[in-house]
Amino acid sequence: MSDWIEACAADDIDEEDVIRFDHAGRSFAIYRSPEDEFFATDGLCTHEQIHLSQGLVMGDIIECPKHNGRFNYKTGAARGAPVCVNLQTYPVKVDAGKVFIQLGN
Template sequence: MTINWVDAAAHDEVPQEDVIGLAVAGRDIALYSVEGEVFATDNICSHGHARLCDGFLEGHEIECPLHQGKFDVRTGKPNCAPVTEAIRSYPVKVEGGRIWLAIE
């Protein structure tokens, strides 16, 4: 299977230890910069229709701004109630100062 890498953003567009939201290949994506690494997930919480980029990033956890559920930005797995359903995470690579996502 061939991986389709999509150019998402310039690496310097994502502030260190923060999150931004952007549209990539027709999807609402959250990009996170944590400890020098970049992670990507869907930007919409699986519990309530809230944009995770408006939430609070602490370490590898993003807290939903609506009901304070938390997800691991590395895997998309929920870490506390009220969220129980994972959000999708995407493979990321950084090349030439650009962030690339593997999106089907």
């Protein structure tokens, strides 16, 4: 298991919103749900490699800013055309006001 990576402060993300986090040449999207929970996925849409952080969060859905492809950001599940490939998700924890994500191998 790899280490937890500090991504941002919890206060950097509004409720029902998303920000971009770049680490080691990769891009991630960190979400704060309307229920004040935190989630993380790959940062790029599986359809055309667009940054999801410029998209809109509605409930548990992130919508790609380019072609409105939708994913459930809590599970990574693709939720409608044009996307058909799921999004990779990552474990998240919040400690002392900081958001950490675990990138696996």
